[in-house]
Amino acid sequence: MIIQYNGKNFSGWQRQEKAITIQQILEEKLQILLKHTVECVASGRTDAGVSAYFQPVHFETNKQIETEKFLRSLNAILPEEIKAMSIVESNIHARFSAKKKTYVYKMYVSKIDLPLYSSLMRIDPNLNFKAMQKFCRLIVGTHDFLGFRASGGINDSTIRTIYSAKLKKEGLNLNFYITGNGFLYKMVRNIVGTMLEIGKGKIDLNTIKPNLFKSFKSIYTARPEYLYLLNVSYK
Secondary structure, eight states: EEEHHHHGGGOSSSOOOBBBBBHEEEEHHHHHHHHSOOOEEEEOOOTTOOOOEEEEEEEOOOOOOOHHHHHHHHHHOOOOOEEEEEEEOOOTTTTTEEEEEEEEEEEEEEEEESSSGGTSSSOOSSSOOOHHHHHHHHHOOEEEEEGOOTTTOOOOOOEEEEEEEEEEETTEEEEEEEEEOOTTTTTHHHHHHHHHHHHTTOGGGOOOGGGGGTTTTOOOOOOOOGGEEEEEEOO
16 A cells, blocks of 8 residues: 655654654554554655655454555554555555655755745855756766765665656755665765755865765665655555
C-alpha cells in the first residue's frame, strides 16, 4: 500500500523500543483489523521528523481483504498524521524492488521569518545560488558518498547513483529535488546542509570534487522537518 505521513512528531519510520514511530503505529492498527501479528516493510527508513507524500509499504496476510473497505477501516483508526492512500494485492517487495527514490527539501527565500511560510526552512536571499546549482550538478552520477553519511549508519556499500539534483524557485519558494537509487543515513540532509554552506561562502566549491566525496566530511546536517519523501519508482 501507499501511505502518507507527517513525521514531525515521530521518531522516524523504523520501530524503536522507547520512541513512537510510523512503523509501530501502522503495525498496531493493522493488527487490530487483521487480528494477527503484522510486520510492515517500507521502501526505506525515513529519519525522525521526516515526512512522506508517497511511502510504499508491504505486509503479508492470509486474510481475504476487500481493499476499499479495508482502506476506509484502516484510515478510520489511524491518527491524523498517518493515512493510507491506496492498497492493492501485489508481490512487489517495497524495499528491494525499489529502483528510484525522490526527496524534496522545502525552503523559502526571505530576509525575515514569514508567518505563512513556517512549514518551510527560511534561507537568506544573499546566498550564492549559482554556486549551489553548480554543486547540484557535481553530485549527479555514481559516486562513493561515504563523506555524506552520518555516523551510526549501516556499514553497507556507500556507493550510490544520483540521477538528478535540482534547485527550483517559484516565487519565494525554493525546493531542492534529488532522485537516486538509494540514500545513506542522513545523506540527503547532509547534501542540503553542504549546499547551504556553499551558498553562504563557508565552503569553497572548488575544493569539492566527486572523486573526493568518500573523504569529504559534511559539517552541517539540515533539519529534518523540511524533508519529504516525494516518490518511489519500481520496475
